[in-house]
Amino acid sequence: MSQPSYPLTLDLTGRRVVVVGGGPVAARRVAGLLDAGASAEVIAPFICEDLAARVDHGEIRWYDRDYLAGDLLEPEPAWLVHTATGSPQVDAQVAREAQAARIWCIRADDAGASSAWTPAVARGTEGTPADGLTVAVTAGGDPRRASAVRDAVLAALDSGTLPVRRVRAVGSAQSTHPPLGRVALVGGGPGADDLITVRGRALLAAADVVVADRLGPRGLLATLAADVEVVDVGKTPGNHPVAQDRINELLVHHARLGRNVVRLKGGDPFVLGRGGEEALHCVERGIAVEVVPGVTSAVSVPAAAGIPVTHRGITASFVVASAHEGADSVLRAAADAAPDATLVLLMGVTALADTAVALLAAGRAADTPVALIERGWTPEQRTTTTTLERAAADATAAGVRAPAVVVVGEVVSVRNRLGDLTAR
Numbered sequence: 001m002s003q004p005s006y007p008l009t010l011d012l013t014g015r016r017v018v019v020v021g022g023g024p025v026a027a028r029r030v031a032g033l034l035d036a037g038a039s040a041e042v043i044a045p046f047i048c049e050d051l052a053a054r055v056d057h058g059e060i061r062w063y064d065r066d067y068l069a070g071d072l073l074e075p076e077p078a079w080l081v082h083t084a085t086g087s088p089q090v091d092a093q094v095a096r097e098a099q100a101a102r103i104w105c106i107r108a109d110d111a112g113a114s115s116a117w118t119p120a121v122a123r124g125t126e127g128t129p130a131d132g133l134t135v136a137v138t139a140g141g142d143p144r145r146a147s148a149v150r151d152a153v154l155a156a157l158d159s160g161t162l163p164v165r166r167v168r169a170v171g172s173a174q175s176t177h178p179p180l181g182r183v184a185l186v187g188g189g190p191g192a193d194d195l196i197t198v199r200g201r202a203l204l205a206a207a208d209v210v211v212a213d214r215l216g217p218r219g220l221l222a223t224l225a226a227d228v229e230v231v232d233v234g235k236t237p238g239n240h241p242v243a244q245d246r247i248n249e250l251l252v253h254h255a256r257l258g259r260n261v262v263r264l265k266g267g268d269p270f271v272l273g274r275g276g277e278e279a280l281h282c283v284e285r286g287i288a289v290e291v292v293p294g295v296t297s298a299v300s301v302p303a304a305a306g307i308p309v310t311h312r313g314i315t316a317s318f319v320v321a322s323a324h325e326g327a328d329s330v331l332r333a334a335a336d337a338a339p340d341a342t343l344v345l346l347m348g349v350t351a352l353a354d355t356a357v358a359l360l361a362a363g364r365a366a367d368t369p370v371a372l373i374e375r376g377w378t379p380e381q382r383t384t385t386t387t388l389e390r391a392a393a394d395a396t397a398a399g400v401r402a403p404a405v406v407v408v409g410e411v412v413s414v415r416n417r418l419g420d421l422t423a424r
Contacts, residue, residue, distance in 0.1 A: 007119075007136065013037035016076060020067050020094050021084035022047035025108050029082045029118070034059060043067050044085070067094060072101055080116070084108035120150035122157060129206030130157040130164045160202030163225060165260075181208070181255040183282050185275045187268040187294015188216030190301050192377040196220065200292040208259035211250055215266025215297075215403060229254075244274060248281040255287045268294040272322050272346055296320075298344045301376030301405040305383040306418030314410045315340040323348030323406070327358035334362075342409035349402045353392035359408065364388055369412035374404040377422060385412060 017033050019026050022044030030051060033040045042051060043063045055062045063071070067090055072078050081103055083094040091109050098105035104116040111117060120137045124130025135153050139146035156162045184203045189195035196204070196217050204210065204220060207228060212221060214234025221230055231250060233242040247263075254261045269275025269291055282289045298320040302309055309318040317340075321333035324347035334343055348355060349372070360366060366389035374382045386394040388408060 007138070009134070009136070010036075010080070012079065014039055015079040016041065018043065018072055018078045018081045019084070020044065020071075020081065020090070021086065021108070022051055023084065023086065024048055024050070025084040026082070027051050029084065029106075029108075030054065030060060032118070032121075033082075038080075043071055066090075069093075069097065072097055072103055077101065078103055080104050080106070082106045082108070082118075120146040122150045122154035124157050124164065128158065129160060129202045130162075132166070133157060133164060158202065159198050160200075160205035163205060164202070165206045165208065165225060165228070179258055180287060181257065181259040181261060182288045182290065183251050183255050183261045183263060183278075184290045184292060185263045185269040185278060186265065186292045187273070187275075187296075188213075188220075188264050188266055189295040190267060190297040190304070190377040191215060191217060191375070193217040193219040195295050195300070195377060197292060197294065200294065203260075203290075203292060204262050204264065206260055207262040209254045209261045210264055211247065211254075211261065212264045213266050216264055216294075221264075244277065248278055251278060251282055252285050252287055255282065265294065266297065268296040271296045271298060271320065297376060297403075297405055298346060301373050302344065302371070302407050302411075304376045304381060304420065304422045305371060305373045305407075306415040306421045307371055307373075307407055307411055308414060309342045309344060309407070309411060311411050311414055314414070315342055318342035318344055318409075320344045320346065322346055323351055323355050326351055327354045330355050331358055331362055334359075340410065342407065342411050345406035345408070347402070348406040349395065349400055349404050352395055352406065355406075356388055356391045359388060364408070368408060369410060371407040371412045371415065372398075372400045372404055373407070374400060374402075376403075376405060381420065381422065383415070383420070385415065 012033065015038055017038040017040050019030055019040060019042045022042060026042065027048055027050040030040050030042065041061045045064065045066055047062060054060045072081055081094060081098050083091045083105065085091055088109055091107050095105045095107055095113055099115065105114060106116050106118055107114040117138060122135045124133035137146045137150045157164060186200040186203055188200065209229045211231045211233055212218065233247050251261055251263060263278060265273050267273060275291060279289045279291065299309055310316055317338050319334050319337045319341050321330045323330050323345040330345065366387065368388040370386050370388050370391045372384040372395055384394060384398045384400055
């Protein structure tokens with residue numbers, strides 16, 4: 001087999017294609033042809049169950065006999081022929097007649113004697129960011145190698161590690177009213193680039209516009225094409241350069257221009273991430289919204305520090321609270337929790353002193369273990385362990401800064417036996 005020098009995609013819609021042979025190989029070829037919209041005919045004295053079912057459903061026409069000279073030309077010339085009879089003599093005859101009639105012929109028994117080859121094909125799944133993509137792989141007569149590469153390409157299409165974003169709009173180029181785009185609220189996880197979900201990564205690869213927070217997998221932004229618009233709306237404690245109302249308006253604005261918009265957030269969009277507000281704003285204005293859950297820092301950052309938020313024999317529950325609004329909001333969140341419940345505080349560094357005093361006054365023991373985990377899942381991750389009574393003083397002494405997760409509860413002691421649990 002010579003190396004194919006001119007790969008080509010054929011439009012077989014409604015066109016006559018002849019398959020000579022009735023076994024499993026022929027059945028696989030027929031399935032691909034029908035997917036391509038071809039008008040498939042099978043010539044064989046016997047056919048397998050798969051082909052028989054297609055005949056019964058009227059999907060293909062079956063000539064119940066051996067191949068005869070002239071079958072490729074009557075009742076009209078075929079556009080393409082596949083031969084898979086298992087008989088080298090018959091396959092060779094079909095190939096000779098196809099050559100004489102200038103019809104491309106694919107031989108299952110001898111790729112080197114074929115005038116065309118069927119590649120291993122990977123197609124983007126319908127309804128995913130890779131929808132509409134077709135990748136064909138040939139391997140110089142090594143079909144297993146081609147299939148292995150095809151499977152790897154398909155996995156990359158589904159995961160979003162390939163650039164699957166549409167560059168040319170679908171539909172009429174003359175339209176003055178482009179179809180509405182979509183908004184995806186993507187939870188990026190605790191910050192490491194490889195802790196975003198597969199779905200989130202795929203949507204990011206297909207985005208036209210990315211509205212990004214300060215936290216989350218910002219390293220992935222560097223993988224985007226140069227013409228993808230990245231809008232940085234990152235917030236730091238006490239500094240919100242882009243108000244939430246403006247962020248909401250940005251999502252709708254870009255979607256109305258027909259763009260695929262990803263709102264890339266740290267953690268999970270619906271865990272203290274204002275994702276609900278953004279979703280409501282879009283839906284109320286007729287914009288389709290998808291939410292992609294993320295690995296919330298409330299659970300994953302303690303895990304990175306070797307602290308399970310629940311642990312048999314210590315506690316079976318935990319409470320997540322935002323602490324940036326002060327101690328009262330923390331007390332309300334923990335009011336109905338079990339006495340041994342783990343308390344996980346997000347955005348809790350600034351008000352840590354007041355929160356600790358309030359928890360002590362509410363009955364928490366002074367020696368309750370506390371962990372302060374800064375920059376979880378990054379190379380700069382650092383954990384400071386202390387007690388509730390000394391939390392504020394020790395945080396100041398250690399120079400603890402946001403972003404950090406505060407864990408209050410006996411589960412912190414598990415870290416003494418585990419240490420950090422990341423590979424970073």
